[in-house]
Amino acid sequence: MDIKSVLFSGVGGQGIILASAILAKCAFKKGLMVKESELHGMAQRGGSVVSHVRFGNEVFSPLIPKGGADFLVALEELEGLRNSYYLKPSGIVILSTKKIIPQTADPSLNPYPEDAEKRLCADGFQVRTIDSFAIAKEIGNLKVENVILVGALSSYLDFPMELWEQAISDSVPPKTVQINIEAFNKGREITVNI
Amino acid sequence: MSSVDIIFPTGLSYSFFISNLGAKKDFFMNTRLLLIGNEAIARGLVENGCAMALSYPGTPASEILPAVAKWRNELNLCMHVRWALNEKIAFETAYAGSIAGLRTAVSMKQVGLNVASDPFMSAAYMGVKGGFIVISADDPGPHSSQTEQDSRMMAMFAKVPVLDPCNAEQARDFIALAYELSEAYEVPVMLRPTTRICHGGQDIELREIKAPLRSAVLKRDPARWAATPKFRYALHKSLNEKLSAIAAHAPTRPRLLNPGIKTSRAIVASGVAFAHAVEIAADSGIIENAAVWQVIQPFPLHTDFMENLLAEYTDILVIEESAPVIEMQLAAGHMVKGRMNGHIPQAGELLPEIIEDAMKRFCGLSSKPRPQVPATGGKRPCLCAGCSHRASFFAIKKTFPDAIYTSDIGCYTLGLNLGAIDTVLCMGASISQASGFYQAFKLGGTQKDIVATIGDSTFFHSGAAALMDAVVQDSRFILVVLDNSTTAMTGNQPTPASGLDACGNAVPELSIEDIVKGCKVEFCRVGDPYDLPGFIDLLKEAHSHTKDMGVAVVIARYPCLVDKKSNGALHERIDMYVSDLCNGCGYCIKQFECPAIEHDAPSGKAVINAEACSGCAICAHVCPQGAIKKVGE
Numbered sequence: 028m029d030i031k032s033v034l035f036s037g038v039g040g041q042g043i044i045l046a047s048a049i050l051a052k053c054a055f056k057k058g059l060m061v062k063e064s065e066l067h068g069m070a071q072r073g074g075s076v077v078s079h080v081r082f083g084n085e086v087f088s089p090l091i092p093k094g095g096a097d098f099l100v101a102l103e104e105l106e107g108l109r110n111s112y113y114l115k116p117s118g119i120v121i122l123s124t125k126k127i128i129p130q131t132a133d134p135s136l137n138p139y140p141e142d143a144e145k146r147l148c149a150d151g152f153q154v155r156t157i158d159s160f161a162i163a164k165e166i167g168n169l170k171v172e173n174v175i176l177v178g179a180l181s182s183y184l185d186f187p188m189e190l191w192e193q194a195i196s197d198s199v200p201p202k203t204v205q206i207n208i209e210a211f212n213k214g215r216e217i218t219v220n221i
Numbered sequence: 222m223s224s225v226d227i228i229f230p231t232g233l234s235y236s237f238f239i240s241n242l243g244a245k246k247d248f249f250m251n252t253r254l255l256l257i258g259n260e261a262i263a264r265g266l267v268e269n270g271c272a273m274a275l276s277y278p279g280t281p282a283s284e285i286l287p288a289v290a291k292w293r294n295e296l297n298l299c300m301h302v303r304w305a306l307n308e309k310i311a312f313e314t315a316y317a318g319s320i321a322g323l324r325t326a327v328s329m330k331q332v333g334l335n336v337a338s339d340p341f342m343s344a345a346y347m348g349v350k351g352g353f354i355v356i357s358a359d360d361p362g363p364h365s366s367q368t369e370q371d372s373r374m375m376a377m378f379a380k381v382p383v384l385d386p387c388n389a390e391q392a393r394d395f396i397a398l399a400y401e402l403s404e405a406y407e408v409p410v411m412l413r414p415t416t417r418i419c420h421g422g423q424d425i426e427l428r429e430i431k432a433p434l435r436s437a438v439l440k441r442d443p444a445r446w447a448a449t450p451k452f453r454y455a456l457h458k459s460l461n462e463k464l465s466a467i468a469a470h471a472p473t474r475p476r477l478l479n480p481g482i483k484t485s486r487a488i489v490a491s492g493v494a495f496a497h498a499v500e501i502a503a504d505s506g507i508i509e510n511a512a513v514w515q516v517i518q519p520f521p522l523h524t525d526f527m528e529n530l531l532a533e534y535t536d537i538l539v540i541e542e543s544a545p546v547i548e549m550q551l552a553a554g555h556m557v558k559g560r561m562n563g564h565i566p567q568a569g570e571l572l573p574e575i576i577e578d579a580m581k582r583f584c585g586l587s588s589k590p591r592p593q594v595p596a597t598g599g600k601r602p603c604l605c606a607g608c609s610h611r612a613s614f615f616a617i618k619k620t621f622p623d624a625i626y627t628s629d630i631g632c633y634t635l636g637l638n639l640g641a642i643d644t645v646l647c648m649g650a651s652i653s654q655a656s657g658f659y660q661a662f663k664l665g666g667t668q669k670d671i672v673a674t675i676g677d678s679t680f681f682h683s684g685a686a687a688l689m690d691a692v693v694q695d696s697r698f699i700l701v702v703l704d705n706s707t708t709a710m711t712g713n714q715p716t717p718a719s720g721l722d723a724c725g726n727a728v729p730e731l732s733i734e735d736i737v738k739g740c741k742v743e744f745c746r747v748g749d750p751y752d753l754p755g756f757i758d759l760l761k762e763a764h765s766h767t768k769d770m771g772v773a774v775v776i777a778r779y780p781c782l783v784d785k786k787s788n789g790a791l792h793e794r795i796d797m798y799v800s801d802l803c804n805g806c807g808y809c810i811k812q813f814e815c816p817a818i819e820h821d822a823p824s825g826k827a828v829i830n831a832e833a834c835s836g837c838a839i840c841a842h843v844c845p846q847g848a849i850k851k852v853g854e
Binding site: 038039040048051052055060061062063064065066067068069071072073074075086087088089090091092093094095105106108109111112113114127128129130137138139169 | 283593822
């Protein structure tokens with residue numbers, strides 16, 4: 028079965044559900060079968076969270092098996108590192124360089140990893156780092172980091188720009204469509220020449 | 222691409238077994254929509270003439286009712302769509318509609334069915350007139366629940382047929398099946414989705430919405446609707462007869478994925494486990510050497526299916542979540558492999574890789590090695606920056622460091638992180654447990670300080686009854702009602718104090734103070750947890766009342782910051798900074814755990830993350846050194 032699987036990871040509140048919804052809608056508009064799985068409830072209160080999106084001509088399961096993801100879109104470094112086991116060998120990581128330090132991490136016993144990119148590369152994954160926080164700051168809206176990363180992912184997928192724009196317009200509040208499309212384009216520019 | 226012809230590897234079309242109810246797999250964009258399972262279930266209800274839908278919010282079922290309300294409002298349908306005080310009341314209200322001949326439904330999470338189990342058991346005996354669907358959403362994992370319990374076991378216990386969809390579209394389609402089944406045999410029918418169905422998205426072909434047309438009629442029949450034990454015996458016998466007939470009901474018969482296969486092996490799956498199994502069977506080639514069945518009605522399992530299965534195959538693997546419901550009915554341990562003999566894990570979610578390994582072992586194939594799951598811990602959930610619950614918990618801890626803290630179900634369960642919670646049992650238990658602890662210690666001649674915390678929605682759900690009881694038992698403790706004027710954890714549904722129903726219409730509103738006073742609680746005061754010193758004084762007053770007077774209730778009232786619908790007054794934002802007085806003791810991080818206060822590794826000191834900070838300024842009271850200050854101070 029020719030299925031593409033994308034895992035989004037981050038912490039609750041970063042907009043994981045919105046990012047996966049944009050991708051799912053775009054694949055759907057392309058005419059593909061889509062299955063996605065998200066988590067609500069306690070998972071949305073700032074804890075580690077993942078969301079699965081799978082699309083292709085025929086998709087049954089909404090979950091990506093471990094070692095089965097083509098792409099990992101990580102909105103946060105530690106969450107990128109922690110979830111890399113979902114990736115296929117030599118899978119692609121779109122990694123935000125953002126760090127959200129767990130309050131429970133004892134800096135002396137369990138320091139926040141400083142070398143996430145290096146460790147992911149050492150495991151054979153293709154890593155693309157994005158300073159989504161700096162870009163979002165430049166755009167003037169800190170809530171668009173998720174869409175910047177979807178933009179970075181988009182260069183790897185064969186969906187036309189107008190479908191992405193439609194998917195974004197369908198997913199975000201009307202007032203923020205333009206800024207989200209700008210965020211998407213900024214992310215896409217970084218990866219477009221690969 | 223306007224249309225895609227989808228052929229399964231065996232030559233069987235996708236639509237045959239996933240949606241063989243007339244839907245064609247055509248991508249007409251105007252009739253197909255991406256929906257999550259809960260919206261799909263709601264769509265099924267409005268497409269099939271449901272006239273009354275009731276619910277109490279609970280993950281993973283919370284989005285069903287709002288989606289029903291959305292279509293009701295958009296199409297101006299004549300429907301009663303409401304959040305009820307709790308699941309028992311939601312059930313009884315919707316069931317009355319069914320007795321009056323209307324198609325109705327009640328939705329809840331699995332532990333909600335525990336609350337509604339009393340009417341559920343009796344409704345099975347008495348049966349229905351209009352179609353009545355009980356939607357009980359399970360949470361294998363569990364991701365956001367107290368238990369992994371299987372609602373299908375409750376269906377079996379109550380002797381009610383249950384349908385188990387494998388994806389969102391099937392969940393929608395099973396609503397039609399369930400209403401037909403319910404009306405044909407005059408029984409309640411359970412639809413049992415799981416988290417991966419409820420919060421799994423896919424594209425779905427929309428069907429026409431039918432406005433509910435029937436009008437309510439109640440034909441008096443006290444021998445049935447008010448049956449005494451003698452009549453209940455007769456009703457029980459008639460229920461057994463209905464179940465025998467339902468075990469032969471053609472539309473819900475198990476479906477074979479790969480007809481024509483000659484094999485002695487059968488894989489029998491239900492729910493989302495079947496969706497995983499289909500893909501694994503195709504990818505691994507198992508589809509060529511094992512018959513793969515989908516059970517859509519796990520109880521009662523079809524009699525002829527059971528007989529044929531045990532006659533045609535010698536080796537059977539059953540994959541289902543979360544209890545061995547199908548497996549137990551097959552009752553052939555020597556031939557059947559599953560949860561009861563260790564072939565399927567007995568706890569936790571059935572993830573695709575777990576199913577793959579089980580299927581491959583069953584078919585004598587070897588599994589590929591799996592990537593190691595790194596040991597690095599993740600980030601645990603915590604209360605939002607500026608959440609007033611954090612202030613309340615901090616005040617409680619500071620005022621009564623040695624008290625027993627009983628708490629309840631909601632966002633505020635995260636008070637655990639702050640060390641301000643000792644017990645969480647189930648909805649409403651904070652109050653009865655506080656009462657129980659008081660009485661237990663009193664037997665030994667001691668009076669412990671006890672502080673119960675409960676949210677506003679949970680107080681209405683089942684706290685009020687416990688409070689009445691605590692008063693008449695003469696128990697003494699402090700009850701803090703954490704009132705953020707919304708049902709926050711499940712997505713900010715209104716409470717009975719909101720004055721709004723699920724469709725956004727104005728309704729009478731209740732007051733927590735009035736209820737507390739009606740329970741004969743003499744000490745009932747409202748405080749603002751953002752005013753930390755004032756709130757601590759209030760807790761001390763409450764404490765002196767409990768010493769010899771009884772229960773004292775403090776209502777900690779401040780709006781939920783993530784509730785977009787809230788019109789509650791908020792304090793003005795105050796920017797904060799950490800001054801040089803910080804000695805890096807970590808007290809604020811460990812005891813207050815605000816996402817906006819971070820540990821700065823290079824300096825070893827605390828630092829305010831201005832982007833995350835809500836400006837509540839409560840942390841100004843937290844630092845033992847007084848290092849956290851208001852900007853400009």
